[in-house]
Amino acid sequence: MKIVILGGDGYLGWATAMHLSARGHEVTVVDNYLRRRLSRELDREALIPVPNLNQRVEIWRALGGREIAVRIGDITDYGFLKSVVTAAAPDGIIHYAEQPSAPYSMIDQQHSALTVSNNLMATHNAVFAVRECAPACQIVKLGTMGEYGTPNIDIEEGYLTVEHKGRSHKFLYPKTPGSIYHLTKVQDSDLLYFAARVWDLAITDLNQGPVYGLETDEARDDRLAPLFSYDDVFGTVLNRFVVQAVANVPLTVYGKGGQTRGYLNIRDTLQCVELALKAPAKRGEFRVFNQFTETFSVNDLAEHVVRVAKNAGLRVEAKSIPNPRREAEDHYYNPANTGLIDLGLKPNLLTDEVIAGMIAYVQRHSSRIRTDLMQPRVKW
Amino acid sequence: MKIVILGGDGYLGWATAMHLSARGHEVTVVDNYLRRRLSRELDREALIPVPNLNQRVEIWRALGGREIAVRIGDITDYGFLKSVVTAAAPDGIIHYAEQPSAPYSMIDQQHSALTVSNNLMATHNAVFAVRECAPACQIVKLGTMGEYGTPNIDIEEGYLTVEHKGRSHKFLYPKTPGSIYHLTKVQDSDLLYFAARVWDLAITDLNQGPVYGLETDEARDDRLAPLFSYDDVFGTVLNRFVVQAVANVPLTVYGKGGQTRGYLNIRDTLQCVELALKAPAKRGEFRVFNQFTETFSVNDLAEHVVRVAKNAGLRVEAKSIPNPRREAEDHYYNPANTGLIDLGLKPNLLTDEVIAGMIAYVQRHSSRIRTDLMQPRVKW
Numbered sequence: 001m002k003i004v005i006l007g008g009d010g011y012l013g014w015a016t017a018m019h020l021s022a023r024g025h026e027v028t029v030v031d032n033y034l035r036r037r038l039s040r041e042l043d044r045e046a047l048i049p050v051p052n053l054n055q056r057v058e059i060w061r062a063l064g065g066r067e068i069a070v071r072i073g074d075i076t077d078y079g080f081l082k083s084v085v086t087a088a089a090p091d092g093i094i095h096y097a098e099q100p101s102a103p104y105s106m107i108d109q110q111h112s113a114l115t116v117s118n119n120l121m122a123t124h125n126a127v128f129a130v131r132e133c134a135p136a137c138q139i140v141k142l143g144t145m146g147e148y149g150t151p152n153i154d155i156e157e158g159y160l161t162v163e164h165k166g167r168s169h170k171f172l173y174p175k176t177p178g179s180i181y182h183l184t185k186v187q188d189s190d191l192l193y194f195a196a197r198v199w200d201l202a203i204t205d206l207n208q209g210p211v212y213g214l215e216t217d218e219a220r221d222d223r224l225a226p227l228f229s230y231d232d233v234f235g236t237v238l239n240r241f242v243v244q245a246v247a248n249v250p251l252t253v254y255g256k257g258g259q260t261r262g263y264l265n266i267r268d269t270l271q272c273v274e275l276a277l278k279a280p281a282k283r284g285e286f287r288v289f290n291q292f293t294e295t296f297s298v299n300d301l302a303e304h305v306v307r308v309a310k311n312a313g314l315r316v317e318a319k320s321i322p323n324p325r326r327e328a329e330d331h332y333y334n335p336a337n338t339g340l341i342d343l344g345l346k347p348n349l350l351t352d353e354v355i356a357g358m359i360a361y362v363q364r365h366s367s368r369i370r371t372d373l374m375q376p377r378v379k380w
Numbered sequence: 381m382k383i384v385i386l387g388g389d390g391y392l393g394w395a396t397a398m399h400l401s402a403r404g405h406e407v408t409v410v411d412n413y414l415r416r417r418l419s420r421e422l423d424r425e426a427l428i429p430v431p432n433l434n435q436r437v438e439i440w441r442a443l444g445g446r447e448i449a450v451r452i453g454d455i456t457d458y459g460f461l462k463s464v465v466t467a468a469a470p471d472g473i474i475h476y477a478e479q480p481s482a483p484y485s486m487i488d489q490q491h492s493a494l495t496v497s498n499n500l501m502a503t504h505n506a507v508f509a510v511r512e513c514a515p516a517c518q519i520v521k522l523g524t525m526g527e528y529g530t531p532n533i534d535i536e537e538g539y540l541t542v543e544h545k546g547r548s549h550k551f552l553y554p555k556t557p558g559s560i561y562h563l564t565k566v567q568d569s570d571l572l573y574f575a576a577r578v579w580d581l582a583i584t585d586l587n588q589g590p591v592y593g594l595e596t597d598e599a600r601d602d603r604l605a606p607l608f609s610y611d612d613v614f615g616t617v618l619n620r621f622v623v624q625a626v627a628n629v630p631l632t633v634y635g636k637g638g639q640t641r642g643y644l645n646i647r648d649t650l651q652c653v654e655l656a657l658k659a660p661a662k663r664g665e666f667r668v669f670n671q672f673t674e675t676f677s678v679n680d681l682a683e684h685v686v687r688v689a690k691n692a693g694l695r696v697e698a699k700s701i702p703n704p705r706r707e708a709e710d711h712y713y714n715p716a717n718t719g720l721i722d723l724g725l726k727p728n729l730l731t732d733e734v735i736a737g738m739i740a741y742v743q744r745h746s747s748r749i750r751t752d753l754m755q756p757r758v759k760w
Contacts, residue, residue, distance in 0.1 A: 162544075
């Protein structure tokens with residue numbers, strides 16, 4: 001297949017590019033380095049310095065990989081995106097190209113405005129570019145489980161059939177996001193649902209939980225490592241805990257630690273995206289999958305990392321700190337996730353070995369850990 | 381009360397300004413003339429030429445009205461909006477400042493992008509300006525009944541309590557908008573709900589149906605008339621029908637004409653907004669009212685206008701034309717609207733006299749009607 005990856009430079013985008021390239025797909029990666037720029041501006045750079053996209057593509061090719069095309073530009077510039085889609089004539093577009101951090105979006109008006117305008121216009125333009133230039137192309141959009149919030153009923157996959165006063169209607173599942181970033185993903189989903197209903201586009205929305213991990217089959221060289229963040233703004237919780245364990249600083253549990261979410265290994269992100277591409281949504285279909293493999297509370301994760309780290313000889317403890325976020329710390333959480341399993345997903349679960357592997361990987365780069373970046377400084 | 385009206389130049393904004401000014405409130409109107417610019421660009425100008433805001437404020441004052449402050453600027457410029465809110469120190473902000481046309485938003489990528497970026501950033505900045513500069517100020521936001529779409533169950537006022545697998549949760553009512561414009565209103569509502577939940581703002585969302593009418597108590601001079609549109613892009617259906625009747629062209633019924641919506645008189649918009657200001661939402665509350673007084677199908681409206689127009693001696697007929705929109709033409713529709721009635725709304729219903737009054741008003745301006753502007757040219 002011919003695949004365009006919007007946001008191909010990011011934590012997941014580049015790993016996805018190699019994964020699909022290794023399987024024979026013709027891949028074009030598109031990025032404007034926004035994520036790198038924002039990390040630099042906040043002085044929260046990734047753990048492992050990674051070459052730019054052109055260099056990574058060259059390293060990938062030299063190590064026996066296939067050609068990956070690179071287009072550097074901003075997809076909120078519609079002319080640029082149209083030129084990319086026209087030239088690539090893709091069968092599938094994977095859309096990762098968003099400001100991905102909840103804390104970033106909550107810093108102040110300026111950072112919130114960047115998040116809203118960047119994320120919504122990126123998705124808006126992706127929809128229009130497909131409609132105008134490649135209407136049969138499937139859009140595979142990365143959403144987030146955080147769109148749902150923590151309702152007191154089961155979280156179904158995308159839709160909810162409501163019985164009300166003797167009548168029935170199937171709605172897009174109502175969402176209650178907890179940050180401006182999560183809100184933009186809800187707003188994206190509303191737009192994508194509209195584009196499927198009204199313009200007959202084929203769209204899969206992957207409501208992904210927090211991703212952990214650094215290693216994928218294709219990243220055989222540190223220069224091909226993902227953009228791995230561990231700070232309070234861009235780092236997801238398990239990745240941050242592993243780095244804290246290696247750095248011998250307490251694991252920062254926000255509040256009571258009862259916050260429960262669905263998690264998945266970065267390897268499973270790659271599987272899920274590939275499964276969605278291979279069994280595409282139909283024209284006019286807005287297909288939603290909840291993309292996670294296991295649910296854990298923050299306390300579960302902290303205890304697991306502490307146990308494995310101690311076995312690895314590290315001194316480590318978890319420490320509750322005042323929750324910088326307005327969120328429920330103790331809540332019902334029962335989300336469905338059968339859709340991707342039914343498509344063939346074989347989960348890589350969070351075993352002791354996986355955590356031990358992450359610890360060992362981070363230890364090789366421990367000289368670059370900055371312990372001043374892991375205390376939350378954005379509050380809401 | 382001190383009131384800021386964002387979008388104070390528009391069809392409803394200016395009428396609201398006079399209404400509140402007449403009742404002794406300190407009113408500041410804010411506008412960037414976007415709506416006038418878009419009408420001019422599409423060659424679809426309002427029926428009655430109206431002076432600019434500074435001139436209208438001067439006419440209002442000279443006719444015995446009170447002072448209304450004018451701030452011309454773009455609220456997507458956050459610095460400008462902050463200066464307005466800081467200077468006015470309002471008790472309430474009425475937010476009309478959006479691109480208000482569904483067909484406009486559906487012309488192409490460029491017009492859709494303007495709608496999305498303008499509407500979302502306007503609301504975004506309003507939220508931040510209140511949060512930073514006037515946190516106790518209530519935001520009264522004009523949404524639309526079109527946010528809901530036409531679900532097969534009753535439309536409640538803002539929220540829906542869902543029973544599911546033996547558990548229960550109260551959600552913001554799930555929305556299924558039918559145009560990019562309506563989508564932006566849904567996205568606004570999601571943001572406003574967030575701002576109430578997470579930042580404790582006091583917000584009332586008025587999900588308004590299509591408004592009709594030209595006359596309000598305060599517009600005693602044609603120079604104070606509202607920006608009244610009758611064309612296919614900016615005109616609401618009943619206003620357009622009245623102008624078609626006067627112009628002796630067939631009333632354009634889209635498709636089967638079974639599309640049913642909740643309607644209200646412009647006088648009732650003014651009442652509703654004032655009621656919401658006087659009995660404000662609490663801090664942390666996102667209060668939603670469905671703002672309409674009666675439901676009609678398009679056929680109901682066409683038949684009513686035809687009957688009254690014939691009584692007025694006009695030759696007139698309704699004519700079904702292919703529906704330019706993707707929408708249900710025959711559907712269940714039972715929306716609740718008790719909230720504003722409970723607050724004291726006294727509806728001005730759509731009587732023969734009201735339609736006859738609109739016809740007479742438009743007849744005085746019939747020389748300016750352009751019959752080439754009423755056939756739909758935007759299709760989706």
